[in-house]
Amino acid sequence: MNKQIKYLNFIIFAVLLLFFSLSSTQKNISTNILSILPDGDNKELLKKFENIHNTKLLFIGYKSLDKNSLEKLKQIEKKLLENQHIKKLAKNKLIEEYEKKHYYLTNTIDTKKLEKLDTHKELQTLYQQIVAAPFNFQIDTKDPLNIFQKNSAVKSLYFKIKEYGYITILQLDNSIDTMQEYQELYDFTKKIQLEDSNIELFSSLFYYVESQNKIKRDTNTIIFIAVFILVILYLLILKNLKLLLNTLVTLGSSILFALIVTVGIFGELSIFSVIFGISISTIAIDYMFHNYMHGFYENKKTLNKDVFYGMFTTVGAFFILSFCEFKLIEQLSFFAVISLFFSYLQFSFIYPYLGFIPPKNILKYPKIFFVKPSYITLLSLVFIVFSLFTFKFDLDIKNLDVQNKKLQQLDEFFTTQINGDKKIAVLIFGNTLKELIENGHTLVNKYPNSFTNLTKIPLEKDLQILEQYDFDKINQELNSIAPQVGFRAKMFQDSYKQEKTLPQYNFEQLKEFGIAQYKTQYISYVIVSKKNYNEILQEPFVKSLSVKELFQADLKNTFESLKLLAGFTILFILFMLYLSVKRNFFKALNYILFPLGIIGILAYFIEFNILHIFMMIVIVSISIDYGIYMNNTTVDTQTQKAVVYSLLSTFAGFGVLIFSSLNALFSIGIVATVGIVAIMILLLLQNNLNEEAK
């Protein structure tokens, strides 16, 4: 039994790793910003938009205007087309069929031409065109007199761009929707791009792939630095390899367990929650250090009251924060509660049986000078009041996402070159299908440089325009004159046989036009020019699709509820502090006020986002553990050492996020680092050793 318990940490880890590998947990870790946004109408509408706006394009640019450049662009295009998921740009087949079927209603009539129509002359011109054509002339038998405006059958998609070169567009298979498929496609295109430095490629899919790769690279760097710090701490200072291995395995088990449970609760977990979760798991090392340094493991004691209070306070704080409706904070808090509690169980109930003996006289605790706790309290309060005046809240949630300026520039360049100006999508609503289609028509009529598939669906007014003209008469005249000009008899017998009623379609049949149902309403989107964007947003049936605008109100509400939850958390922390330290309550209070004050100074330099605020609360809930340990009656030099080691390990977990290039993680890292430094300063300035221990 004793032998088995020595390997229990490793057995738990192996079982959880096996379960994790076999379950679908990994597939439910998302890099999409949607996974961290607050639930509600706006998030659902964004998801609906992603579904209906599913044309995935691949833009290809060749940066040269040499005479061979167009040919080179075509060679690149041909290579890209060798991939089964890349296709030539084609119209939606169902929409094309619809347009063919309702030809006269879906094309715009040239009323000026119709009013001065000379059928004989038009047919003679057509005859000459047919005979003069080198090989073939395609007659549009539906409109041989060219009364309706239409597109040619074969259209060139190569654009010559001044001072740049040539660009073209291909289409990506709509069926590809997994990250693995995105990555394969990305690798394939990048390989072709590497062949020639003049090639530029862009697809919106690249955002997902590059974000994921950036997050992966970042995570690897952070984990490397964290493990490096821990290895130094354990091997060079503590000189205990067995303890290092057991701790790493325990942390690994807690992370895996928390991942499995959190994915089970939320269904989808943001990658940010995972990275944060991994970081927060290292706080649990505190529990091990205090038990270890105070000989709890040596004496096989399982319950350390201070460690229990510390754990209960931190877990309790995260539990309160988990009521925040902001998805990311909710996920992070749940993850932390599960991971910390699971680590605590292992550190408290398995480690006493592993035979760890605490080191002696390893670290000399430096004494700088003693500052009266009341001075520190006063200074902290000054900092806090100062920060309240300089505090600004960043309401743009997009700032938390991965910023990819290079792709954003390419995105803007290609879309502007192809569309003529910068375009942006807006959502439109209608209480009925008819109202939605009418709203689409209204917007495009008012802003002609806008585009929506909805204008391809005719309205009553389109039918009324056609009814003003006698197309039966045009058909009769056409068929009587055509043989005189030289056309075969009955060549145009079906021309201008226009519909007498509007086509009736239901929602299912019109889905292809980019229509979705949301609650009791129908929604679609319109691509509008950026210069008209603000004006268009004033229309009552239009809604912005900008993440910043959609979630500004949500973020404000979240901020308000976070303030309330922070209040509850601090009350809870104060209660726990009083319960555990009683006599030294005010001295221990500095472990809340001082880090808060120092972090508050940051507000002078940066705008605080939701994660800065969340992390402030986290730091306070971690800091209070030290307040409990350092103000207990049994405090001694071993406690101080344990606190220093804990702070180092907390920096290894949290502080290293300061090295992240992702704003969400950097925000956590900067607050964590400043907070840890503040606690360290407090440890040096505020003499905590009680007389007995001295």
Place this chain on the structure above:
Amino acid sequence: MVKLLLIGILLLQFSYAKDITFSEKRYIYAIDNEFSKNGKLFMEPQRVVLEYPQTHKKVIYTKDFIQISDEEKTESFTHEENHQYKLFFTLVIAIYNNDLEQLQENFEIKKNKEEVTLLPKEQIVSVIKKISFEKTKERLKYLTIYFQNQDRITIEQTN
């Protein structure tokens, strides 16, 4: 496109020009009439020249441009601007060089004894139904293009 590069390379491979004379019959369904004319093709190393002596029409095809001239005027086009001639010359060069691989991008190729049938893919299918030709002993017996609008063109080598 690689195709045009290949055309260029193949054109360069010719060390001498070869002249081909042919008759062309074009049936136009809309006017139920057939037109005949004779033409010449000059397969030169850097270019291909198509001439219709009766109408004084001349078309020059190079890897960079297509030039069309008659008694009155001369016009130049890029390959993209003149799909019909681009397709015609691609076809002629591929058949002349017995290099049907060039056509695989746009056509499905089927062989039945001596006759080769090309079935168009993607966009071309909206214009061309099929193309058939037979070539024996380096001589084009016939080349017929069947269009979707029931027109057809038949070209026969006469020399």
